Amino acid sequence: MNDQDIKKAITERLHEIADEADWQHLTITQKSEYYTAWTNDPEIGGKLSQVIDEGSVRVYLKDTIIRSYSRSQRLSIKKLVSSLPSVACDEVTKEFIKPQAVLCDDKNLYTIAAARDWKTALLSAFERGCEEGNLQRNIVFFTKHTRGRFVDESYRDLISAAAKRLDIEVFWVT
Numbered sequence: 566m567n568d569q570d571i572k573k574a575i576t577e578r579l580h581e582i583a584d585e586a587d588w589q590h591l592t593i594t595q596k597s598e599y600y601t602a603w604t605n606d607p608e609i610g611g612k613l614s615q616v617i618d619e620g621s622v623r624v625y626l627k628d629t630i631i632r633s634y635s636r637s638q639r640l641s642i643k644k645l646v647s648s649l650p651s652v653a654c655d656e657v658t659k660e661f662i663k664p665q666a667v668l669c670d671d672k673n674l675y676t677i678a679a680a681r682d683w684k685t686a687l688l689s690a691f692e693r694g695c696e697e698g699n700l701q702r703n704i705v706f707f708t709k710h711t712r713g714r715f716v717d718e719s720y721r722d723l724i725s726a727a728a729k730r731l732d733i734e735v736f737w738v739t
Contacts, residue, residue, distance in 0.1 A: 568616040575609055579626070580634050588634065589709075600626055642667050642677040642706075652704075659697075664689055672701045680710035680737075683724050691731040704734045 566574070586599070604610040604623045613622045642665040646654045654669035661667070664686045666676035674694055678686035686705050694703040705728065707715075714720045721737070728735045 571612055571616050575613060576630050576633070579603065579609070579630050580637075583631065583634050588631070596631075642675055646675050653702075661689075661693060666690065666693060668693075668697060671697075672699065674700055674703045676703075676705045677738075678705065678707060680707045680715040683707060687724075687728055687731055687733060690733050694733070702734065703732060704736060706736050706738045708738055710737050 582599075586595075588596070591599075600623055603626050609626075610622045613625060617625055646652050646667060646669065652675065653673055654667070654675070656670055657667045658671045659668035661676075664676055664678040664682060666674060666689070668674050674690060674697065676686055676690045676693075683705075686707070690703055690705050694700050707724075710716070710721075725735050
């Protein structure tokens with residue numbers, strides 16, 4: 566097995582484990598326990614230390630393998646827009662990153678972001694809307710809002726009030 570084959574096999578195995586563990590909903594402490602166990606596991610950390618520096622194994626697990634997994638699990642704005650019948654989008658005319666957004670038919674801007682990034686998402690949507698001009702709709706979809714302060718209706722109301730002042734619609738999606 567060459568270096569790339571070893572990395573690929575370990576990546577596939579850890580992605581399976583992350584699926585089984587419902588990785589996106591684990592706490593930081595729980596994730597840390599997984600990183601420690603994987604680093605010490607001869608079939609994971611042991612094999613990785615044969616192809617990368619032993620001191621870099623944990624960082625590789627976290628910053629390369631699991632980061633790629635987390636990105637693959639994110640809801641994409643294109644998938645979201647196409648799945649909502651009430652959202653008009655015949656043609657994506659422009660795409661944005663950080664936060665993800667699409668301009669549809671040169672008149673509707675749709676942005677998706679994790680709730681914790683609400684300030685950045687609203688300001689990005691506002692700025693992009695001003696740059697594009699003449700928008701019919703400027704919508705921000707928030708994900709990952711089922712824990713912490715985002716379950717509090719008064720906090721969501723604060724975010725909605727800020728969005729309204731910026732002429733942005735807000736939707737909470739799961």
